[in-house]
Amino acid sequence: MPTKAANRAIVVRSVAVAALAVALCMPVGAQVSRQHEESSCEVCHSKITVAYQTSIHAGAGIDCVTCHGGNPTDLQATAMAAHKGFRGSPSRREIPGFCSSCHADRAQMRQYGLSTHQFEDYQSSAHGQAWLRGDESTAVCTDCHGQHRILPHDDPNSMVFPMNVADTCSRCHSDEKLMSKHGLPANAYEEYQESAHAQMLASGGRQSAATCTSCHGSHTALPPGANDIPNMCSQCHAQVKELVSQSPHGEVVKKGEMSCESCHGHHAILHATDELLMTSCKPCHQADTAAMGIGQQVYDLITTARQHHDSADEIVQAMEQHGLYVEELKGRIEETNTSLQQLERDQHALQPRQIEQGTVAVEALADEVASEFSEIEARLSFRRLLPVPMWVYIGLMVLFIYWKRKQTEPHRFTDTGAKPGTGRPPREGLR
Numbered sequence: 505m506p507t508k509a510a511n512r513a514i515v516v517r518s519v520a521v522a523a524l525a526v527a528l529c530m531p532v533g534a535q536v537s538r539q540h541e542e543s544s545c546e547v548c549h550s551k552i553t554v555a556y557q558t559s560i561h562a563g564a565g566i567d568c569v570t571c572h573g574g575n576p577t578d579l580q581a582t583a584m585a586a587h588k589g590f591r592g593s594p595s596r597r598e599i600p601g602f603c604s605s606c607h608a609d610r611a612q613m614r615q616y617g618l619s620t621h622q623f624e625d626y627q628s629s630a631h632g633q634a635w636l637r638g639d640e641s642t643a644v645c646t647d648c649h650g651q652h653r654i655l656p657h658d659d660p661n662s663m664v665f666p667m668n669v670a671d672t673c674s675r676c677h678s679d680e681k682l683m684s685k686h687g688l689p690a691n692a693y694e695e696y697q698e699s700a701h702a703q704m705l706a707s708g709g710r711q712s713a714a715t716c717t718s719c720h721g722s723h724t725a726l727p728p729g730a731n732d733i734p735n736m737c738s739q740c741h742a743q744v745k746e747l748v749s750q751s752p753h754g755e756v757v758k759k760g761e762m763s764c765e766s767c768h769g770h771h772a773i774l775h776a777t778d779e780l781l782m783t784s785c786k787p788c789h790q791a792d793t794a795a796m797g798i799g800q801q802v803y804d805l806i807t808t809a810r811q812h813h814d815s816a817d818e819i820v821q822a823m824e825q826h827g828l829y830v831e832e833l834k835g836r837i838e839e840t841n842t843s844l845q846q847l848e849r850d851q852h853a854l855q856p857r858q859i860e861q862g863t864v865a866v867e868a869l870a871d872e873v874a875s876e877f878s879e880i881e882a883r884l885s886f887r888r889l890l891p892v893p894m895w896v897y898i899g900l901m902v903l904f905i906y907w908k909r910k911q912t913e914p915h916r917f918t919d920t921g922a923k924p925g926t927g928r929p930p931r932e933g934l935r
């Protein structure tokens with residue numbers, strides 16, 4: 505046994521010497537060793553060092569030894585001897601407590617303007633609860649933030665930046681085996697990718713669209729109760745929650761028996777269309793009931809208004825293609841579009857009479873644009889007729905001049921034997 509240990513020490517030492525030589529030859533390595541002249545840890549752990557150097561912790565002057573202990577002046581494996589204060593790397597079980605030894609310490613965090621409730625929040629989450637039960641497969645701090653390359657949460661490369669959150673969560677939540685062990689579906693990510701929220705995040709990079717943590721919270725991630733859902737959504741769709749509470753569903757929603765997801769689903773929340781007014785009711789209401797009748801009424805009102813809007817819009821587009829000035833009309837079409845969007849929201853109250861007021865206004869505005877077009881068209885066809893008298897006049901003038909010339913220079917070519925009217929000399933004359 506002792507020979508094995510001695511062999512290992514020799515290998516480690518030669519690796520260290522070779523690594524140190526390489527480090528000293530490279531300008532970057534030389535810079536690192538000049539900055540922290542004594543850190544032997546960086547010499548042997550070059551890969552981790554590269555990852556670590558871009559992290560927020562490195563920027564704050566925290567080094568390997570702060571977290572792992574050990575002797576950074578020792579170039580041998582003894583740098584990691586327990587009697588040099590080396591603590592090894594924390595196990596998955598230890599990580600939440602380990603990170604929180606600083607992050608839950610107000611005295612340390614205050615100067616950076618960081619809050620200190622992550623650990624407390626974490627313990628209230630589904631993840632933290634599982635951790636408290638001794639479950640090692642649940643998420644710990646490093647699963648969401650990374651091991652060494654931990655970046656500020658608002659850095660676009662951070663694992664917790666809005667655009668990257670879904671990928672971070674899906675490492676576990678798309679893992680069939682892991683999820684079924686916990687009795688959870690593994691389709692959250694897949695379904696979410698289809699949603700209007702994911703599309704908005706992916707296309708425009710609009711950070712305000714919902715990602716996993718906008719709905720579930722980050723450190724407090726819990727399965728939402730039906731009662732929480734309207735609040736969850738109303739962080740961003742405040743007006744809708746109010747409208748739903750005024751609807752015939754208000755009471756049912758208040759009792760927690762129904763929520764936004766009853767009609768929209770929870771992960772695959774698609775762009776809402778008018779058709780949803782018919783299709784989303786079917787699981788709960790039978791055909792030919794009063795409820796479906798009201799849905800149909802609202803549907804008819806909105807789709808009719810949309811038709812008026814669409815045909816006015818088509819007209820304006822055609823006018824624009826013909827090079828006509830339509831800026832003012834386009835402004836009004838935009839106005840009807842905004843009113844339509846408001847109606848898509850207002851229909852949540854399921855009050856046909858209120859919707860009717862809105863649709864009447866939309867139709868009036870759209871029809872106004874159409875009738876304005878007819879006026880313009882009438883004026884245009886008049887203008888197209890304007891040149892006709894002028895052409896008639898020009899034509900008459902040409903005829904008149906021709907007639908005049910014929911009268912003043914009669915039989916000009918007949919004297920020379922040319923064929924009348926051709927202006928050419930006779931061919932015989934040339935021979």
Ligand code: HEC
Pocket residue numbers: 516517519520544545546548549568569572573574575576578579580581583584592593
């Ligand atoms: C001579 C090269 C060398 C030096 C110097 C060195 N290490 Fe290591 N370190 C290693 C090797 C090789 C391993 C892997 C050992 C193994 O797998 O048993 C390791 C393992 C580790 C581990 C993982 C241990 C575990 O519990 O899993 C940590 C943490 C670590 N080193 C930190 C440090 C720190 C901090 C320093 C500086 C104080 C340092 N090392 C200096 C070569 C070195």
Ligand code: HEC
Pocket residue numbers: 545546549552553556561566567568569570571572593594595596599602646651652
């Ligand atoms: C902010 C605290 C922190 C700092 C600073 C830090 N580490 Fe670590 N390190 C950790 C944690 C936490 C783990 C365990 C990660 C895990 O298992 O998920 C770890 C694991 C390790 C491991 C073993 C696992 C592996 O990936 O091989 C090594 C080796 C290591 N660190 C080396 C270093 C070196 C070298 C530095 C300095 C460049 C350093 N660490 C700086 C927290 C830190």
Ligand code: HEC
Pocket residue numbers: 560561563564566570571599602603604605606607612616618645646649651654655656657658
């Ligand atoms: C030795 C104390 C210490 C330990 C241990 C520590 N951190 Fe930090 N952490 C800090 C300090 C200090 C900052 C603030 C640095 C700054 O703002 O310049 C910070 C910043 C952060 C940030 C960025 C906050 C922001 O602005 O978005 C995250 C994320 C983070 N740490 C996560 C972790 C995780 C995860 C662990 C455990 C693997 C950990 N920290 C361990 C001290 C520590």
Ligand code: HEC
Pocket residue numbers: 600601603604607618619622623626631643644645646647648649657664669717721722723725
């Ligand atoms: C399930 C994923 C997840 C876990 C687990 C997690 N975090 Fe976070 N953390 C996030 C997200 C996402 C953010 C981004 C800001 C937000 O949404 O709150 C964040 C932000 C932070 C921040 C900076 C912003 C703030 O809240 O002040 C710190 C510091 C932090 N986490 C530390 C920790 C620590 C320490 C742990 C372990 C006790 C931990 N995190 C566990 C996902 C996680």
Ligand code: HEC
Pocket residue numbers: 630631634641642643644647648669672673674675676677682686688716717720721722725726727728
């Ligand atoms: C390391 C793997 C892992 C990562 C990463 C992870 N989770 Fe989890 N998550 C789990 C496990 C395992 C459970 C089941 C815990 C239990 O047994 O209750 C869970 C449970 C949940 C639950 C509760 C579900 C329910 O109905 O009980 C929610 C919500 C959740 N995670 C959201 C998230 C979000 C949001 C993220 C990303 C910010 C995330 N998770 C990242 C592993 C992970």
Ligand code: HEC
Pocket residue numbers: 670673674677688689692693696701714715716717718719720727728729730733765770771773
């Ligand atoms: C727009 C809000 C929203 C977004 C975004 C969202 N969720 Fe959910 N999630 C919910 C709601 C609401 C439920 C509760 C469904 C229920 O109880 O019927 C839920 C349930 C869950 C559950 C419990 C199991 C299930 O499917 O019922 C997990 C796990 C989960 N979400 C993870 C995620 C992950 C991972 C992401 C990101 C890829 C995500 N969620 C994005 C709203 C959201």
Ligand code: HEC
Pocket residue numbers: 734737738741744745748753763764765766767768776777778779780781782784806845847848849851852
């Ligand atoms: C009874 C079914 C139903 C319920 C409950 C419901 N919605 Fe809707 N929602 C619809 C229908 C139908 C549309 C599409 C209307 C249209 O486009 O004509 C819609 C459209 C939307 C839109 C797009 C229009 C807009 O407002 O910009 C959003 C956002 C929305 N709903 C959010 C929510 C939220 C948040 C909740 C919960 C507070 C909720 N919905 C509850 C049926 C419902």
Ligand code: HEC
Pocket residue numbers: 700701704712713714715718719733736737738739740741764765768770773774775776777
């Ligand atoms: C973090 C903010 C945020 C949260 C939380 C949120 N949403 Fe959204 N939602 C958005 C944004 C931004 C859009 C994109 C609007 C657009 O297309 O212009 C959107 C789009 C939608 C749409 C499609 C609207 C359309 O134009 O057709 C529906 C439906 C919707 N959300 C429902 C919900 C429901 C239901 C919840 C809760 C389970 C929810 N949202 C939670 C921000 C959020």
Ligand code: HEC
Pocket residue numbers: 752753756761762766767780781782784785786787788789793794795796798799800854
């Ligand atoms: C999750 C089930 C559910 C969905 C989906 C749903 N409703 Fe309802 N609705 C109810 C319940 C429960 C009531 C109240 C009990 C009752 O009177 O039947 C109700 C009541 C109503 C009422 C009051 C009139 C009445 O019959 O008492 C109208 C109107 C109505 N719903 C329309 C709709 C329309 C339109 C849709 C689709 C856009 C829809 N509902 C979707 C469950 C649902």
